[in-house]
Amino acid sequence: MKATLHLYIDQGATIIAAPVSAENGYDEEEESISIKYQDSGHSHWKNSLIWGYDIHDISIVGAGWIDGKNLYKDWVKGSKQNTNKAISLYRCRNVIMRDFSIIHGVGLQCLLPELIT
Secondary structure: OOOOOEEEOOOOOEEEOOOOOHHHOOOOOOOOHHHHOOOHHHHOOOOEEEEEEOOEEEEEEOOOEEEOOOOOOOOOOOOOOOOOEEEEEEOOEEEEEEOOEEEOOOOOOOOOOOOOO
């Protein structure tokens, strides 16, 4: 996601995660000093279906679905594409998430270290 982006998932619409592979354009895990102290899922943000870093004034709303059925359920040794979260937002401000549903969500769906509204 980018700042001031508003994603509307209409009723009856579903965003389906593509299978995890380099060909499908998932971002690799970013470098993290936290990996020493906690598991990989809490140390990486960019290896998610929808992710944002230091962005503001964003929303994900609507009565539709996000289907994470093709996301990894566990860490895969040696892979830099352990895409395992539907939504991952880090240090974001003015975030609204409302009314949509996540099915086949894997691990933590939303990692929001800052207060959301």
